Amino acid sequence: MQLTTEDFKFICQFVYRTTGIVLNDSKREMLYRRLTRIIRERKLNSFAEYCQLLREHGxxxxxxxxxxxxxNLTSFFRENHHFEYLTSEELPALIKNKTVSANGKKRLRVWSSASSTGEEPYSIAITILEALKNELAQWDIKILATDIDSNVLAKGKTGIYDMNRIEEIPKKLKKSYFFQGSGKSSQSVKVHDKLKSTITFKHLNLLHDWPMKGPFDVIFCRNVIIYFDKKTQQELFSRYYEMLAPGGLLFLGHSENLGNYQQYFSNVGRTIFRKP
Known part of the structure; x- marks a missing residue:
């Protein structure tokens, strides 16, 4: 099948309009492969037919x-320096400085805004529970995990992963936070309920309304901003800024930066930014 320039251009425009993601010629082969799979599943005959389907039933x-x-590339404790910063700097400071809220507990809110199959929010939960384990009863902890892809969210909600996904996690943490399956499931693990109870998975397109109220103490927005154009990036940074509590942290991916919005944050570590 041939992906014409006209069809490719239309698909790129549709993707940008619905998600804000920018696709260019460097993504043409990737798009060709994934569209071919869609066309087979939809039992269509050409890219043109699928473009027509998007026009009529977008x-x-x-x-x-x-x-x-x-x-959806992700892993447990990916870019581990972010979790090390939480452990060594941020969580000790929050333990020391957080005041008790109306419900009699200290409030901690974290948002994983491109959570994929769940490894990131579960890594956040492990980091928090390890840091606060001596005083967990004093804390009201909630982690929001959102993604535009409903399939990966469903995977994250199950909390079930292939054994090889946790190979690099220290043995002590594996024992505390994962159960190994048995029988046919012996090569799978399931996260402990004490992790799942802290996390809420929700479908969210970052370009649409954000129904949550915040404020968040920490926001992870890693390896997603690179897919947007500069204008959309700056709009998102503005919205993240508003969602952060004063002194809150924004984590970006290893190849991302705040661009012009850097002036509103202080840089406290590698791709770690603090709202004043």
Whole structure:
């Protein structure tokens, strides 16, 4: 099948309009492979037919299409220096400085805004529970995990992973936070309920309304901003800024930066930014 320039251009525009993600010629091969799979699943004959389906039934097709073309590369404790910073700097400071709220507990709110299959929010939960384990009863901890892809969210909610996904996690943490399956599931692990109870998984397109109220003490927005153009990036940084509590942290991916919005944050570590 041939992906014409016209069809490729239309698909790129549809992706940008619905997700804010910018695709260029360097993504053409990737898009070709993923569209070919969609066309087979939809029992169509050409890219042109699928483009016509998007024109006529774009809203109904949107979730299926986005799930098929988005990239979901993740792992437990990916870019581990962020979790080390939480452990050594941020969480000790919060333990020391957080005041008791109306419910009689200290409030901690974290948002994993591109949570993929859940490894990131579960890594956040492990880090927090380890740091606060001597006084967990004094804390009201909630982690919000959102993603545009409903399939990966469903995976994250199960908390079930192949054994090889946790190979690099220290043995002590594996024992505390994961259960190994048995029988046919012996090569799988499931996260402990004490992790799952802190996390809420929700579908969210970052370009649409954000229904949560915040404020958040920490926001992870890693390896997603690179897919947006500069204008959309700056708009998102503005919205993240508003969602952060004063003194809150924003974590970006290893190849990302705040651009012009850097003036509103202080840089406290590698791709770690604090709201004044």
């Amino acid at each position: 809203e109904q097709e949107e979730d299926y299409f986005i799930n098929a073309i988005t990239t």
